[in-house]
Amino acid sequence: MDTGFRVTGRNAASLFALTIHRGDGMVLLGMDWKDGRPPVDFVGFAIQYREPGTDFFKNVRNRIGFPGQPVPDDGIRTTEAPIQKFRWVHFPFNADLPGKFAYRVTPMFMDAAGALRKGEAQEAELALMRETIPGKLNVAFTRGFVSSQAFVRNFSAGGPIITLVPPVGDEGLEFLPTHADAERALAWMGFEARAETLSLLDKAREAGAEVRVIAYDLNLPEVVERLEALGPKLRIIIDDSARTDGHGRPDSPETKAAQRLIASAGAANVKRQHMANLQHQKSIAVRGGGIETVLYGSTNLSWRGLYVQSNNSLAVHGTKALDDYLAAFESYFTARRAADFRGSASSAGWIDLGLDGIDAKVAFSPHSEENGLLDEIGADIDTAQSSVFFSLAFLGQMTKGAIGPALGRALERPAVHVMGIADAEVRAGNLGLTVLTPDKRRRVVRSAALTGNVPPPFLTEPSGLSGVDGNQRGTRMHHKFLVIDFDKPTARVYLGSYNFSIPADDENGENLVVIHDRTVATSYMIEALRMYDHYVFRVASGGGEGAARPLELKRPPQPGGKPWFERDWTDPIRARDRELFARAE
16 A cells, blocks of 8 residues: 555565555654564564665664674674564665665564574565655755764764864854765755755745745854845845844854845845744745745754754745745834734734645744634644654743643543653753653653763764854754644644744744644654654663663573563553554554
8 A cells, every 4th residue: 555655565475564654764664463462483573675776675784683693883684683673763874865765574583593584574665755745845854963873884984073063153154064074974964954945045046036034043154155145135034132042142153144144135135133032933935936935844044953953844835825924024024023023914823825735824923812822732732533743842941831731631641642852951051851751751861861872882972062053052852843643634743943832922933834634744753753762762771871781682582481572562552652653544
């Protein structure tokens, strides 16, 4: 079955079911035994994939081996060290190749002598890098350092991380990478979000199109130079708040960028603004030369936004979507204070994006009290039937609004699978991450554990970038999205620059998009799960807390013992997890 957002394995002779969920540049493989439980000699899944245009399968590699099994730096082929999980997110290094990737998943069994044998495999194929819904919208992610094991393997030889991105954000506009493989490394780190942003600006310049930009962080030379090349075709609003990152300082990168853009676009086309608190949007709109596109999302136009953090962008194409954004832009541009924008039509509530066949809307903050949306989103969480996934920056702000309590209520409902991560302050001025698990537990990953030591045989990961953009808190998860019922016809996702907080609703300049569509919801669900699994691993491994015990795969148990998959059947939450991704409707 190929629905456009998932494919399934069709081998009736195989003992397990396979569902592959289609993301943007990544996939989620969900496996489940068809009848009853696996036999005790089942030791996991081998995962292989064939890139478009090739005739051979590559092996997904495992960084964990059986006791006594040597683990090389690039890991062990899963045909020799199977994955002992019933779901796996795969983010291929060459995910940007056009065409379909083929996946082969094989159950592996081990005899008493330790010899492995293969069971009957499942196969399916799908494209990874494509426009999410052609002609209408495209979801794009950065890789972020959640994939830093791959970064270490592929780029660490070219130089330390500070040769790729500036250690201090105030140096951003003057920084030049000296890493030996900088061009390829930055393209890999920024991934599709970078490609979407730079391509849109390049196309705008070539077409002589009109461009409108609202920027919070702005310290990336490759963006500022493209904005300068637009000349008077550009109108831009740049945050000048004194709080948090100090964008209003005379020597801030944002002030320097504004001065450069005044010289190229004219003073009348450049405005500094912070509404009642922040002008927090990260948005670009282009009209002309056949282009009608608005770029929303959480990705700041900065070193940290594109290369350090996990972020997302959403490109929306269409006349109505563009017209409504331009109306909001003018309302911001002419506003002298937040109350002026609150009184505009653009602030009144949801605005249909005009995408044929897709229920998608946008809202612009700050809202008046009667037009606020935070309570509405909390009430929507209360209607979830199967699942809630999230990756939300700034949990400390959210607990003061409707979202934190709504997530807590969802956790109390046995039929709803709730999982995600959010920023949390663990000490003054120092952020960690809260991992919210389906067993109703909150696990805090302190900032020291986000990089640095990881248990053997994993490789030490890059650190030392907490000062990028002048922010000493070291935030690496910067997403703001929430996915409800990804596996139902009612699937929807909320996303944007909006932090799901009271300030985002009634003080800041923000965009918030809601899309009712399973293809889009599935893409964001996979990203949420990718982030979740990484940080759950951080908690479980004690990364950053000193020496950790090496991780090992489990062999078949002795008589009377329990196999590695025991809890996937006896723990109702783990069983629900197993079934949710492998047997999606």
